[in-house]
Amino acid sequence: MDREARKTDKQNPKQAICASCGKEVVEGEYIEYQGRILCADCYLAELEENVDIGAQDSCGAG
Template sequence: MICTKCNSEIPEGEQCLHRGQMLCEDCYLEMLEPPRTCDVAAVHGAKLARKMAGQEGTDGLTELQKNIYNYIKEEGPVTAEQIMNKFSLSKIQMERNFATLRHCELAHGFRDNGKVLIKIWGEDTQGKMDIAD
């Protein structure tokens, strides 16, 4: 059986039916609970957990998340598409990793002339409007 969303093969017995679509487990979970970058409870929880673990900066992030952070720091502000292209990420992979950076208050989105850009948390955007990612 093939997932109707990502076209990957689904092992027998692991398919999930959602609104008429046969999905793999990853796509099913994505449909039920998409990443939320602007989540006050997640930010509070991440900050508290990092503080209790003595983590600062990129401590505790995956290698990919550290690489994304460093890319934003070196090249930023950047678009989500630039990050997706640089690291060969799907939109959902980008969103999940960015959500982690956002919840840890390491990266943030802002609008510049209608275009959404991503910057390192706390960097000046010369009066541009920060957005609820």
């Protein structure tokens, strides 16, 4: 019975919707990040934004 369940899961990948852009994605095409589901493009944009903020914080004056 367990084998059948795993086989069914592989045949029917899980689907989700990106929390940022609303794009429908299937399992393997999305990332769960900080409790949200993001497509690969939005995840990369989020990472770039966090890097930019981190760079600003470390370059503060005085």
